[in-house]
Amino acid sequence: MKRRGHGVLRAQATRWKRATFVAVTLWACLVTSGCGPEEVVEEGALPEAPKVESPPRRIVSLAPSVTETLFALGVGDRVVGVTSFCDYPPEADALPKIGDFVQHDIERILELSPDLVILGMGPGDVLNTYRRLLDVSVPALVVRFDTLSDVFVAIDRIGVAVHRSAAAAELSSSLHREVDNVQALVSELPRPRVLYVYENTDFSLVVAGPDHYTSELIAVAGGENVAGDAKVKYPRQSIEWVLDQDPDVIISTTAHQDSPADPDRAVQELWSQWPGLKAVQNGRVHSQELVRPGPRLGEGLRALAALLHPGMAESLR
Amino acid sequence: MKGQRPILALVICASAVAISFLVSWAYGSTGASWGDLWQTLWGDTDLATREIFLRVRLPRVLLAAVVGAGLSVAGVAFQALLRNPLAEPFLVGVSGGGVLGATIALGLGLETIGLGLSARPLFAFAGALGSVALILWFARVQGRLQNTTILLTGVVLNAIYSAAILFLTSFLPPERFQAIMAWMRGTLVPRDSGETLPLAAGLVLVGTAVLYRQARSLDVVTFGEDSARGLGVDTRRLRLVVLIVASVITGAVVAISGLIGFVGLLVPHVLRSLFGPRHRLLLPTALLGGAAFMMLADTLVRVLSRPLTSEFPVSVVTALVGGPFFLFLLRRERRRLYWG
Numbered sequence: 141m142k143r144r145g146h147g148v149l150r151a152q153a154t155r156w157k158r159a160t161f162v163a164v165t166l167w168a169c170l171v172t173s174g175c176g177p178e179e180v181v182e183e184g185a186l187p188e189a190p191k192v193e194s195p196p197r198r199i200v201s202l203a204p205s206v207t208e209t210l211f212a213l214g215v216g217d218r219v220v221g222v223t224s225f226c227d228y229p230p231e232a233d234a235l236p237k238i239g240d241f242v243q244h245d246i247e248r249i250l251e252l253s254p255d256l257v258i259l260g261m262g263p264g265d266v267l268n269t270y271r272r273l274l275d276v277s278v279p280a281l282v283v284r285f286d287t288l289s290d291v292f293v294a295i296d297r298i299g300v301a302v303h304r305s306a307a308a309a310e311l312s313s314s315l316h317r318e319v320d321n322v323q324a325l326v327s328e329l330p331r332p333r334v335l336y337v338y339e340n341t342d343f344s345l346v347v348a349g350p351d352h353y354t355s356e357l358i359a360v361a362g363g364e365n366v367a368g369d370a371k372v373k374y375p376r377q378s379i380e381w382v383l384d385q386d387p388d389v390i391i392s393t394t395a396h397q398d399s400p401a402d403p404d405r406a407v408q409e410l411w412s413q414w415p416g417l418k419a420v421q422n423g424r425v426h427s428q429e430l431v432r433p434g435p436r437l438g439e440g441l442r443a444l445a446a447l448l449h450p451g452m453a454e455s456l457r
Numbered sequence: 458m459k460g461q462r463p464i465l466a467l468v469i470c471a472s473a474v475a476i477s478f479l480v481s482w483a484y485g486s487t488g489a490s491w492g493d494l495w496q497t498l499w500g501d502t503d504l505a506t507r508e509i510f511l512r513v514r515l516p517r518v519l520l521a522a523v524v525g526a527g528l529s530v531a532g533v534a535f536q537a538l539l540r541n542p543l544a545e546p547f548l549v550g551v552s553g554g555g556v557l558g559a560t561i562a563l564g565l566g567l568e569t570i571g572l573g574l575s576a577r578p579l580f581a582f583a584g585a586l587g588s589v590a591l592i593l594w595f596a597r598v599q600g601r602l603q604n605t606t607i608l609l610t611g612v613v614l615n616a617i618y619s620a621a622i623l624f625l626t627s628f629l630p631p632e633r634f635q636a637i638m639a640w641m642r643g644t645l646v647p648r649d650s651g652e653t654l655p656l657a658a659g660l661v662l663v664g665t666a667v668l669y670r671q672a673r674s675l676d677v678v679t680f681g682e683d684s685a686r687g688l689g690v691d692t693r694r695l696r697l698v699v700l701i702v703a704s705v706i707t708g709a710v711v712a713i714s715g716l717i718g719f720v721g722l723l724v725p726h727v728l729r730s731l732f733g734p735r736h737r738l739l740l741p742t743a744l745l746g747g748a749a750f751m752m753l754a755d756t757l758v759r760v761l762s763r764p765l766t767s768e769f770p771v772s773v774v775t776a777l778v779g780g781p782f783f784l785f786l787l788r789r790e791r792r793r794l795y796w797g
Contacts, residue, residue: 339635341635341636341638341639341640341646342639342646342647343646344639344644344646344768349766349767367766369766370766370767371765371766371767372766372767375766375767375768376762376767376768376769377486377762377767377768378486378513378759378762378768379513380485380486380487380509380513380514380759381486381487381762383487383505383508383509383513384486384487384488384489384505384509386505414508415504416503416504416505416507416508417505
């Protein structure tokens with residue numbers, strides 16, 4: 141599943157879900173005739189950070205958000221291995237790939253003789269990989285990027301582990317500033333009702349529910365998530381539900397389409413078959429791949445806020 | 458009234474279809490209900506409500522009807538062909554073969570194979586046919602089809618198919634992967650702007666008609682091929698016809714719906730116990746009863762998606778209802794099943 145690109149990145153969560161699908165659903169489907177996606181991101185505390193005496197020189201990253209953070213902290217030149225989903229910055233894309241979210245190839249990790257492996261919580265059995273790494277005495281750090289506050293904690297933990305605490309603090313505070321700026325700009329404005337679509341297969345949709353990164357970003361960007369009161373993080377919904385909700389703005393990833401040259405147009409064309417929707421009538425259907433949680437948080441947030449409040453687009457740039 | 462009043466049986470089944478259709482149309486994942494439906498048909502409503510009834514629910518209800526009818530008739534055909542009360546397109550691995558075929562078509566990105574023929578149903582049919590051939594080949598012990606071997610063959614075929622699909626999907630780009638997954642789950646989502654639905658409906662109806670012409674022979678064959686041959690039935694030809702027809706129906710249904718199990722088991726059995734085992738009556742009632750059952754099962758899914766705030770596949774309902782029923786039959790028929 142190589143990334144196909146027009147320079148936009150998919151939300152991490154979508155991938156986690158998809159990867160979970162591979163692991164769980166596929167097998168189960170033929171045997172039991174069907175089951176739904178599972179939430180495998182584990183709750184609870186993360187394992188303790190390893191004691192790293194000297195600055196690590198050979199780092200392996202097992203999550204795209206981790207890779208981005210490492211490069212943002214200025215230790216990109218010490219990264220020796222990444223996952224097949226790590227495509228930003230471009231230098232990361234050129235590094236040796238040691239698996240994806242679900243499958244961590246311990247043997248290939250060891251082959252790179254790392255002195256630090258950083259794992260991101262996801263659908264794969266991350267904690268098992270962590271334990272196996274400890275068994276062979278490779279220092280390993282587990283971080284989580286599920287929510288906005290997770291991002292700051294993760295940046296801090298990674299900063300400590302790679303001996304770049306100062307850079308991490310600086311990155312965190314600049315991200316905090318960006319979040320505050322956006323919040324200040326939109327706080328007085330009316331909040332449009334937003335539908336965020338992760339997957340769209342013949343208008344059977346997977347949308348952003350409550351309590352995770354995307355829904356938090358929508359709130360900060362001054363929007364109200366129409367699926368905000370759902371009971372699951374990634375609800376499956378039908379077009380009937382969308383027609384009933386009639387959101388002001390529809391934002392959709394294009395993961396379900398064959399890498400369109402003009403993603404905005406592709407999404408608009410797809411949705412134009414439902415002219416009853418306010419968002420379609422008012423031309424407020426957009427494609428947007430929220431950049432993944434991590435150092436580019438501010439970028440994604442500003443882009444999202446500009447879509448929700450077109451009047452503020454100038455000041456948000 | 459077993460086998461006594463065919464007209465009455467047909468009237469009952471037709472009424473069940475009509476009622477299920479209306480209920481299925483009137484209830485869904487939103488509050489739009491009878492009043493709004495009435496308004497949509499004879500009055501004036503806003504565009505969104507119109508779309509919910511005419512463009513969202515109606516295609517899905519019709520899809521459910523065709524899928525249910527097809528699976529149920531295919532179930533009748535397989536039960537006669539394999540002379541096994543537990544045979545059913547999903548359990549014996551025929552649906553799985555269809556899914557594998559369709560996955561290959563999707564994986565290759567084949568939309569059509571020229572002449573305007575849609576690739577997916579064709580590949581699904583090929584997969585279904587291949588499965589039936591394999592079952593007939595492997596489940597034949599000393600020239601006879603063994604009950605237990607048929608089911609075991611189905612289990613193993615399903616395992617092999619899921620492995621093949623797992624392998625294939627590992628190399629697919631995300632957008633195709635999602636399309637396959639959505640459809641492996643066995644959801645009823647109208648696709649391809651509904652173009653393939655009329656085709657599938659046509660295939661199910663024609664297939665049922667062909668089977669209906671063989672109804673008497675099917676009755677005889679159910680008692681055993683030896684006696685059938687003794688009564689002058691060309692069993693070889695009959696088996697070929699039933700095999701192809703059942704595969705065509707299964708392939709057509711799988712191509713538009715995915716993997717939905719137990720319908721072909723549940724519906725024919727209930728109908729047999731109500732109206733008797735004669736195929737002249739069983740086939741048309743299975744067509745109607747399957748449609749009614751599936752429409753109601755999908756209505757349940759759509760109505761429940763509101764409180765649950767997320768939709769689950771209809772295959773969950775059919776498996777949760779059909780699975781226990783299968784076990785019940787297994788227990789009841791175990792003496793018969795003891796190695797044939």
